[in-house]
Amino acid sequence: MKRRNFLKGAAIGGAATALAAPAVAQTQPKVQWRMTSGFPRSLDTIFGAAEVFAAHVKAMSGGNFEIEVFPSGEIVPTPQAVEAVGTNTIEMAHTCSYYYWGIDPTFAIGTAVPFSLNARLMNSWLYEGGGNDLLNAFYAKHKLYGMPGGNTGVQMGGWWRKEINSVDDLKGVKMRIAGIGGKVLEKLGVVPQQIPGGDIYPALERGTIDAAEWVGPYDDEKLGFNKVAPYYYYPGLWEGGPTVHFFVNLDKWNELGPEYRAILTNAAAYANTDMMAKYDARNPPALRSLIAGGAKLKAFPADVIDAAYVAANEVYDELSASNADFKSIIDNVKAFRNEGYLWYQVAEYTYDTYMIRNRTKG
């Protein structure tokens, strides 16, 4: 009897229910987006971060928000990724901001500039030091909204066919290195080359180029550089804490309700932490394997690093002179870096120093 009444009441109120339905749908609308990755599927850690992100967004939205991830070049080539997002050809990209420094050098700061922050301080600057807000004020000019979405940690200084003993040995070296890092090394006599990942190995093998930087042990091992350019230099002084970004078309971002914006924000933070966690777990065995395969691990000579530091500051000054966005953001990063490392050197660095020297004793 009561049940019948309930059903009857429901039937009477049916029209109201149907009218109210859009309000329910409004909180969880079906969304289908496409995201281009700046990376090939074979780089499973960095490409995989976009898949981790998409899977979490789908799970958190109960399947309502689906983002299809495409490897670099399948629907958009990497060099056009942010333009494709800005013009809403696709809704999202997962790529390195510094690939687009040719559009505006300010893009470089979002990923890494030489002698900038390590991964942890980069996160601190982005999330807490105003970095995300500063970058997004800039990205908005390109109709983009950016969220940190992965980090590799300090990269390696690349694979070199010949040993280098001083800054003089850099003169005339043809090196595959992109972006502002190339501009800095150019001041030291290096001739920077832009070569896609798949073409680096044959270029090194034939001697068309003398050196190439890529990422770190786990990704580098896949490409087999140790067989053709055995000197493996560290650290990658041009990439202290390279951040990968999720870029969303700004209008699409603004159209999302607060629920979906929060879901994307949290999924990006998960992917950011997860990618760094994966590199830190996967790099050690890869490093062992590379050394067993003939890689000769070498630190850059001190005068090379010092000269690169001077050159980097010159490059920043030159870019700052003609670009107000670059100047204001790089000045902010530098101030944060100088303070950040003040504390970092005390407890963090001395702890790491001890553990590095004694790790195998316990």
Added chain:
Amino acid sequence: MKRRNFLKGAAIGGAATALAAPAVAQTQPKVQWRMTSGFPRSLDTIFGAAEVFAAHVKAMSGGNFEIEVFPSGEIVPTPQAVEAVGTNTIEMAHTCSYYYWGIDPTFAIGTAVPFSLNARLMNSWLYEGGGNDLLNAFYAKHKLYGMPGGNTGVQMGGWWRKEINSVDDLKGVKMRIAGIGGKVLEKLGVVPQQIPGGDIYPALERGTIDAAEWVGPYDDEKLGFNKVAPYYYYPGLWEGGPTVHFFVNLDKWNELGPEYRAILTNAAAYANTDMMAKYDARNPPALRSLIAGGAKLKAFPADVIDAAYVAANEVYDELSASNADFKSIIDNVKAFRNEGYLWYQVAEYTYDTYMIRNRTKG
């Protein structure tokens, strides 16, 4: 006309709509939980991580999943927090796993044990090295599900009334230090004391204790220790990457649908990254201010650290002899640490070394 038909159709279909409604509600049920923090509201960074988490969960669920956060002691005292969650007195706690090592020493590993992983390697072990799964298999015995939810980075070695120049100076020192760190220093002659945060200052001032460890510059400054125990030692060798956990009652966790489990997982990852970001941004000015206020920054003498390392390994062996969970998880952490620092020392450490020495030159 069409609109009328639509309304009529809706009215006819009203019963079906009403019956289908629970399916919609099932994907986003209203949930109201309570979470106790292990920390007072005054520790805004570490207490705040629970508020950040709750705010993100609420936003992602469109307001349907609400978690009320209570400071330590308001509904549950910190020492009873995991028991209260395990028995479902409250649904969640945000606290340090190592506070509960008296229940089982295995709890200590979830936060930090002496000479273990730094914050980044801890994340790597937890998310990618199997750490979360190993810990959750243990936590399940206490009806808990744990998620990493914050990190302080390497802590400081505490405030000391007198300078220490060798391990002999530790003999008889009454020090406020909790957990396994206290057990390790006990082997070096320290007399560990368990004192709540608010009682440390008067105990140091009166000389009832000789030393006290707390967190790092930002939190320590609030308590004014520099005025009564000026020697500020580093590093906190018993806490390399202390992780704070979100604990959920295991039955409550299992009752959640995949959507809400994903929402909690991602919000915890956001809080984890955000808390570390905040400490890294807030510690540098606090360190400057403490030094201006009379703190004397000192590195622990080398023989103190060496003796503590030996003692820590003895403590691990003793605990491992009688506790299979502790043994299997500490062995796993040690193996991960020894491999993790193998790679960390190459690019990461040399980069940091250079930046620390040269940060103010650019």
